[in-house]
Amino acid sequence: MEQTVLVAGLGLIGGSLALNIRENKQVRLIGYDSSYSTLEYAKMNRIVDEAYSDFAEAVIQADVCILAAPVSVTVELIHQLNSLTLNKKIIVTDVGSVKGPIMEAANELDSPSIAYIGGHPMAGSHKKGIQAAKKHLLENAIYVLSPTDSASTEDVQRLQALLIPTNCKFVLLDPEEHDEMTSVISHFPHLIASSLVHQARSWQKTHPYIHKLAAGGFRDITRIASSNPLMWRDIFFQNRSKMSRLLEDWIQEMKHLKELIDTGEKTQIQQYLEQAREYRDGLDTRKQGAIPSYYDLYVDIFDQPGAILKVIEILANHDISIKNIEILEIREGITGVLRLSFQNKNDQELSQAILKKNHYDTVIEE
Numbered sequence: 538m539e540q541t542v543l544v545a546g547l548g549l550i551g552g553s554l555a556l557n558i559r560e561n562k563q564v565r566l567i568g569y570d571s572s573y574s575t576l577e578y579a580k581m582n583r584i585v586d587e588a589y590s591d592f593a594e595a596v597i598q599a600d601v602c603i604l605a606a607p608v609s610v611t612v613e614l615i616h617q618l619n620s621l622t623l624n625k626k627i628i629v630t631d632v633g634s635v636k637g638p639i640m641e642a643a644n645e646l647d648s649p650s651i652a653y654i655g656g657h658p659m660a661g662s663h664k665k666g667i668q669a670a671k672k673h674l675l676e677n678a679i680y681v682l683s684p685t686d687s688a689s690t691e692d693v694q695r696l697q698a699l700l701i702p703t704n705c706k707f708v709l710l711d712p713e714e715h716d717e718m719t720s721v722i723s724h725f726p727h728l729i730a731s732s733l734v735h736q737a738r739s740w741q742k743t744h745p746y747i748h749k750l751a752a753g754g755f756r757d758i759t760r761i762a763s764s765n766p767l768m769w770r771d772i773f774f775q776n777r778s779k780m781s782r783l784l785e786d787w788i789q790e791m792k793h794l795k796e797l798i799d800t801g802e803k804t805q806i807q808q809y810l811e812q813a814r815e816y817r818d819g820l821d822t823r824k825q826g827a828i829p830s831y832y833d834l835y836v837d838i839f840d841q842p843g844a845i846l847k848v849i850e851i852l853a854n855h856d857i858s859i860k861n862i863e864i865l866e867i868r869e870g871i872t873g874v875l876r877l878s879f880q881n882k883n884d885q886e887l888s889q890a891i892l893k894k895n896h897y898d899t900v901i902e903e
Contacts, residue, residue: 542699543599545569545592545614547579550632550658551605552670553703555584560702569595575667584667593621601699603656604631607771608639615642623650628692630656634719635775636683636712643685652692655683655712658705659723665765677880680705683712720779724772728780729787730762832885836875837898845875851895852877857884 542558544551547570558566568585569592570576576588589595592614596602604611611631618629629651633639636655643653660678680700684693697707710718737755741747773780797806838844845862852859861878879885889899 539563539565540600541565541567541598543567543569543595543602544585545595545602545604546606546610547572547575547584547667547670548605549661549665549667549669549674551603552579552584552667553660553672553674554603554605554632554658554700555579556670556672557675557702558699559584561699564699567595567598578667584670592617596627597621597623599627600625601696602627602629604629604633607768608633608635608775609771612638612642615639615646618651619646619648621648623648626650626652628652628654628688628696630654630682630696632656632658634659634723634772636715638775640683640685640712646687652688653685654688654693654696655681655685656696657681657683657715657719658703659719660705661764665768675703675705678703678705680707681710681715682707683710683715716776716779720776720783724776724780725783725787727761727764727769728773728784730759734759734762832879832882833901834877834879834885834888834892835900836877836892838873838875848875848877848892848897851891852888855887855891857888857891 540563542564544555544558544566545568547555547568551568551570555566555568558564565587566585567587567589568576568579569589570579571590573590576590579585580588596618604614606614611633615629627650629643630653631639633655634657636657640655643655646653658675658678658680660675680703682693682696693709700707733755737747794809797809836848838848845864849859849862858880859877860880861876863876863878864873877888879888885901889901892899
């Protein structure tokens with residue numbers, strides 16, 4: 538039986554979800570967005586079957602509605618739902634990374650036709666907009682679901698079935714539990730990354746060459762600071778009480794670390810670093826955790842034309858799929874380091890053996 542699915546908000550996440558939902562031939566896929574250019578792009582690239590600039594006009598047709606807008610806009614759309622007369626049952630979900638205000642609004646819905654299921658696909662990119670949407674964006678990502686009392690087990694199963702093409706991994710969480718955990722492992726690290734960039738920017742006034750030296754480690758730890766500022770402004774504002782609490786914890790931790798640096802002995806500092814390493818190394822995010830981790834292989838390459846392509850071709854000839862490629866460091870005239878990420882340990886170890894046979898220096902960090 539054909540069902541009509543509305544994706545309300547055709548940005549990075551909404552567009553990526555739409556690309557996957559299109560796999561289901563029994564779905565009539567419609568899209569809503571406030572941007573005319575986004576709607577035109579979605580229609581031109583056949584991401585949706587029909588596009589609407591009026592949310593009410595679109596949602597009354599839907600059997601399933603995915604609210605894929607920023608948190609504040611999602612709350613506004615939920616309020617709009619309360620003012621509409623719906624003539625059939627509809628499953629409504631969202632993709633917001635802060636669940637508190639969304640679920641508060643959802644619990645105020647009084648229509649018996651609405652089954653609301655909070656959602657959060659924990660995937661993203663430093664790029665934004667529908668042009669950055671990718672079908673594989675949610676592959677192996679944790680997809681958190683928080684059903685309200687209005688949603689039955691059958692409703693949850695129906696939503697999961699619709700999202701099967703994403704190849705995500707579903708987890709049921711209480712909204713408050715979700716917000717606390719994502720604050721610690723997702724939202725707060727972004728705040729810290731931004732602060733580190735600001736610190737480097739301030740020091741550049743004293744040392745103008747500092748941006749030339751910001752390589753490897755600095756780029757890795759601050760990568761997420763390149764994400765969409767408008768989206769993160771909304772997240773921090775909606776989750777500001779938890780951000781403030783975590784900042785207070787961080788300030789106390791930094792005071793403790795400063796005391797160790799100022800007055801501590803070498804053994805105390807070493808213990809501090811060892812404890813951090815032990816905890817970090819114990820985070821097996823391949824099996825659990827919000828952001829999937831891959832099996833990495835580090836390859837030394839020379840600064841010469843075609844060096845990266847040659848490595849890729851060697852592995853492609855053995856039908857090995859590379860999930861991610863990153864140049865960690867390369868300087869003119871000498872070797873650089875290429876990080877190759879694989880989905881499983883077998884591909885990682887096989888790739889190392891093949892590249893070693895082809896006289897490449899490789900390292901797998903345990």
